[in-house]
Amino acid sequence: MTLKWEVKSLRDVCEKASSNVSQNQLANETGKHPIFGAGGFIKNVSFYHQDKEYVAIIKDGAGIGRLSLLPAYSSVIGTLQYLVPKDVLDIRYFFYYLSSIDFNKYKNGSTIPHIYFRDYSVEPILVLPLAEQKRIVAVLDEAFDAIAKVKENADKNLTNARELFELYSTSIFTNCGSKWMERTFSEVCEIASVLVDPRIEEYLNLKHVGGANIVSKTGELINLKTSKEEGLISGKFLFDSTMVLYSKIRPYLMKVAQPTFKGLCSADIYPLSPKAGILDRKFLFHLLMSAKFTEYANTGSARAGMPKINRDHLFAYRFMCPPLLTQKEIASKLDVLRRNTDELESVYKQKIADLEELKKSILQKAFSGEHVGANS
Incomplete structure (x- = not known):
């Protein structure tokens, strides 16, 4: 027929x-x-x-x-x-x-x-005749219900992977050893950099890091351009690979980075230098990314227009600081767990993206006339 x-x-x-x-x-x-x-x-x-x-x-x-x-x-x-x-x-x-x-x-x-x-x-x-339309709808409903269930599981797995890392990180910073000492940020790190003019010749080819270049909660640096390419004119902080960059705008975004190069950063970013022999750079990175520090930063950054943590509040932060060797061990464990978590997230995100593409493909086939042949 x-x-x-x-x-x-x-x-x-x-x-x-x-x-x-x-x-x-x-x-x-x-x-x-x-x-x-x-x-x-x-x-x-x-x-x-x-x-x-x-x-x-x-x-x-x-x-x-x-x-x-x-x-x-x-x-x-x-x-x-x-x-x-x-x-x-x-x-x-x-x-x-x-x-x-x-x-x-x-x-x-x-x-x-x-x-x-x-x-x-x-x-x-x-x-098509209404009966055939309803048949196609039934097929699509069944297919999309199955996709939705798989996507729901992938979403849960993605959430679980993130929560596992956050739970482990929180436990590390709260379960203190007997040799841990209470410290303030001002005792263990500093801002040694000064603002420089990005138009000066020696700075023109240095990469510039602004808040938008730091991926929230990951520390990844993206879309970097030089001072010359961006046409920078206002003062910027000079940083190098010994520092940790912390964005003071909207601290709940948790924008923290460990640069591997010398560059310039926005005045809205703190280039933090850990004090030698007292604080490990990688430990500082994870400390700034911790839930406890983020909660502290948020409580001191209430501003009507733009939440921002000031220097006084930042350096007044008190925390339990382990010995340097323990810091390195903790940072190493967190680095491994973060890499594993990032890999899992990448897998689940790709799976979710593939499911969305599958839905598009099914719809395109359904309305390209391919379904007609089976019933003609």
Whole structure:
């Protein structure tokens, strides 16, 4: 039996509608009807705009093209748009079809990107008999449910790997030995660097490290450029491979690095020099990355505009400091565990990325007509 099917444009098989509701209008609203924004459910309100299931698409902002299948008797705010299929389409078939489209190719604007229905409404859609649409939906539901379960396990494993490292790190810094001594930061490290002019010839080809160049919670340095390449003009700290770099902005981000080269760093980064014979550099790195120190840094960095830890608060930090040899042993163990954790994270992140690609591949095949042959 040959299926009756045809290809139509999106604009021929759905209705679009806009919302003029802004989130700040909802403060005093109460009711039983959900309203949604780009981040999902906002609250229940007294009104609704759609009386049957629909697809909402983000039309403005960083998340343009992201889709949600939303319930009847609900609404969205103005950054989203309603897409309601006509009777020739099953709602879930319609949602899956839209999920196969790359809406980024219709992006306009750079400051606040947006997409227009008039542009993407030319997308072709394969219109099959409703029974066949439902069959395809059932197949996709089953496949995506299986993918979701695998992804959930990968997410859990990723979380567990991180928590294991944090738990071990915390235990090391709290289970003190008999020879550990209470110290303040000012006793064990210092900022010996002074600000230099990055326009001076001897500094032009040195790499510059700003907060954005340090990956949160990993210590990785990325996208480094020289002073000359960045066209730096304001004063920068000179650092070398004996120091640890600590970003004082938003300390909860835990941006700490151990550079292996001589360079310049932003004035918003502290180039910390451990005192010889007292503090091991690698131990200092792990201490700055510890949960206990981060909690301390956060409590002393409350600022309305930008959380920031000042020098006085930093150097007043008190901690139990082990002998130098013990510091080296602890740092070595944490280095190994961090490497193993990073490797596990890389595996799980790649697995999650592969699952997302698998979903895209399944959708592309489902709506490229490949499924028709099996039933024709």
